[in-house]
Amino acid sequence: MIRFDKVTKTYPSQTRPALQNISLEIERGEFVFVIGSSGSGKSTFMRLILREERPTAGRVQVAGKDLAKLTNWKIPQLRRQIGTVFQDFRLLPNKTVEQNVAFALEVIGKSRPVINKAVPEVLDLVGLGGKGGRFPNELSGGEQQRVAIARAFVNRPMVLIADEPTGNLDPETSVGIMKLLDRINRAGTTVVMVTHDQAIVNQMRKRVLELDSGSLVRDQSRGVYGYVR
Numbered sequence: 514m515i516r517f518d519k520v521t522k523t524y525p526s527q528t529r530p531a532l533q534n535i536s537l538e539i540e541r542g543e544f545v546f547v548i549g550s551s552g553s554g555k556s557t558f559m560r561l562i563l564r565e566e567r568p569t570a571g572r573v574q575v576a577g578k579d580l581a582k583l584t585n586w587k588i589p590q591l592r593r594q595i596g597t598v599f600q601d602f603r604l605l606p607n608k609t610v611e612q613n614v615a616f617a618l619e620v621i622g623k624s625r626p627v628i629n630k631a632v633p634e635v636l637d638l639v640g641l642g643g644k645g646g647r648f649p650n651e652l653s654g655g656e657q658q659r660v661a662i663a664r665a666f667v668n669r670p671m672v673l674i675a676d677e678p679t680g681n682l683d684p685e686t687s688v689g690i691m692k693l694l695d696r697i698n699r700a701g702t703t704v705v706m707v708t709h710d711q712a713i714v715n716q717m718r719k720r721v722l723e724l725d726s727g728s729l730v731r732d733q734s735r736g737v738y739g740y741v742r
């Protein structure tokens with residue numbers, strides 16, 4: 514589903530690469546944690562998958578497509594297949610829960626009947642049935658993140674990219690969010706999640722990719738956060 518071949522990324526103003534000679538493959542349906550200290554290259558890794566950045570060397574493939582060969586007008590098509598969730602939720606404050614989720618479908622041209630069916634379904638799935646009329650500021654942090662996940666998932670993307678989705682949530686709320694991401698993964702969506710949350714990584718026992726100064730220093734199945742070599 515996602516493949517990196519000897520990928521190096523050096524930002525224009527930098528001398529040290531943000532990512533260095535990364536080769537790996539993430540299969541369809543996998544759940545993968547990306548860990549590493551601040552500045553180790555996690556966000557760069559995610560941005561390469563979304564083609565928000567291009568590699569300096571090497572090749573990134575998503576769903577069999579070489580991203581270097583994607584013409585600009587095909588990029589929206591790629592991003593449509595990749596749902597994104599962030600630490601800070603990024604909901605539209607002046608739209609209700611329903612409208613936030615519906616908006617994701619409107620911008621890709623879905624018809625009103627399709628939207629009217631899909632939105633309540635996905636809100637039920639994330640446990641927010643009945644809260645569709647609320648505004649984001651009338652929800653808890655955990656509920657806001659559920660809306661963001663609903664919005665990312667409503668189009669049933671192949672891949673869900675989550676950048677510290679529990680970073681602003683307390684441990685108990687985080688467990689609920691992880692259960693939801695796990696459910697989405699079990700339904701077939703590949704999940705790639707950046708996190709600093711040791712407890713979550715240790716509880717879930719999924720594949721762990723660890724970056725250190727731009728290098729992949731660990732690729733462990735059923736991994737843990739701290740690893741004694």
Ligand SMILES: Nc1ncnc2c1ncn2[C@@H]1O[C@H](COP(=O)(O)OP(=O)(O)OP(=O)(O)O)[C@@H](O)[C@H]1O
Nearest residue numbers: 524526527531549550551552553554555556557558
């Ligand atoms: N747009 C940019 N221009 C120049 N350098 C950048 C840019 N984005 C990131 N970097 C540098 O690349 C390196 C990797 O950054 P990146 O944001 O990928 O790390 P990270 O692991 O996501 O960090 P954090 O956990 O703090 O979010 C860092 O040295 C950073 O300063």
